Amino acid sequence: MQIPQLFYGRRGETKRRLAPLIKALERGAELETLDFGPTMASSEVPSAALLLNSGRMGSDTDDFHCYALLDGLLEGIGRRGIHRRYFDAAFVWSLRAPWSFVATLGEIGGIFFLKLSPAVFAREPNPELLRGKPEWFGPYLKATLRHWDALVAEGPRFAEAPMGRRHEFDGMTPALGAILGDCGVVRSAADADTPAKILVAIHRALAVIEGKPSA
Numbered sequence: 001m002q003i004p005q006l007f008y009g010r011r012g013e014t015k016r017r018l019a020p021l022i023k024a025l026e027r028g029a030e031l032e033t034l035d036f037g038p039t040m041a042s043s044e045v046p047s048a049a050l051l052l053n054s055g056r057m058g059s060d061t062d063d064f065h066c067y068a069l070l071d072g073l074l075e076g077i078g079r080r081g082i083h084r085r086y087f088d089a090a091f092v093w094s095l096r097a098p099w100s101f102v103a104t105l106g107e108i109g110g111i112f113f114l115k116l117s118p119a120v121f122a123r124e125p126n127p128e129l130l131r132g133k134p135e136w137f138g139p140y141l142k143a144t145l146r147h148w149d150a151l152v153a154e155g156p157r158f159a160e161a162p163m164g165r166r167h168e169f170d171g172m173t174p175a176l177g178a179i180l181g182d183c184g185v186v187r188s189a190a191d192a193d194t195p196a197k198i199l200v201a202i203h204r205a206l207a208v209i210e211g212k213p214s215a
Contacts, residue, residue, distance in 0.1 A: 001043075001050075001150055003099040004036035007065050008045070011054055011162070014065040015072065022072040025086050031093045042099075042154060049159040049166055052106025061162045066102035070094060074108060092136065095143035098150040104140070105151075106160060110174025113140070137179045138209045141202050144176060148199075171198035183208045 006017040021034050042050065042064060049063040054071055073090050094100040103109075151169035159166045172192055180186040183205040192198045 001041070001098050001154060002039040003042055003064055003066065004038070005040045006037055007068060007099075008040065008048065009062055009065075011060045011065060014068050018068050018072055022069070025073065025090065031090060042157070046157075048157075049162065049164075050102050050154060050157045051159055051162065052102065053108070053160050063159075063162055064099075064102075066099055067106060067108055068103075069100075070103045070108050074111070092139070095139055098147045101143055101147045102151070102158075104143075104175055105158065105169070105173045107174060109176075110178065113137075113175040113178040134182070137182070138206060140175060140179060141206050141209075144171070144202060145199075152195075171195045171202075176202075180205050 007014055009017075021036070024034060025031065042048070045062070049061075051063050051065050051067060053067055054065070070090055073086050091104065094103050148169075148171070154169065156166045156168045158169055176198070177186070177192075180192065180201050185201045185204040185208065186192045192201050
């Protein structure tokens with residue numbers, strides 16, 4: 001997996017490198033215009049984890065902080081009153097490449113699609129912005145299928161936080177669980193307890209969204 005080099009390192013280092021880009025987004029810059037610099041293959045540092053969250057209170061090690069762009073924008077919503085639309089645009093953009101899609105696999109993705117209001121959005125004047133957007137369910141499911149093989153190929157490198165337990169990508173994420181539940185294709189844990197069942201559920205959910213009969 002190719003990942004921009006600026007996302008590799010310690011948590012604080014990555015945050016400092018990304019700060020100018022996040023400020024540019026907050027001023028209205030388009031993501032397509034930002035320069036993330038050269039990339040590196042994740043295989044160059046096989047000991048590094050692909051982090052899904054910052055784990056702010058835990059240990060800090062040299063890892064891939066793929067979540068950092070969305071996390072920085074989310075922090076801006078909570079602390080600086082940044083409008084949700086900047087986070088929304090970045091979230092949709094993150095569906096494009098395997099490395100950026102990693103950012104949606106943890107709690108950030110869950111926050112986006114779950115209908116419960118997280119505390120970080122407490123200042124949002126429009127409560128409807130707290131809800132996952134149904135029109136983005138399809139794009140998220142299709143991105144999951146598109147990046148599936150690349151994520152599986154990384155092996156047991158995904159972790160919730162530095163020094164956390166590492167695991168393989170098995171398909172189930174907070175965001176995906178919320179979407180599949182909303183579409184009515186997963187009613188219990190047994191409906192999606194293996195990657196094969198998750199893939200079937202994704203295709204059924206897409207059929208529901210697109211109004212097609214499902215098997």
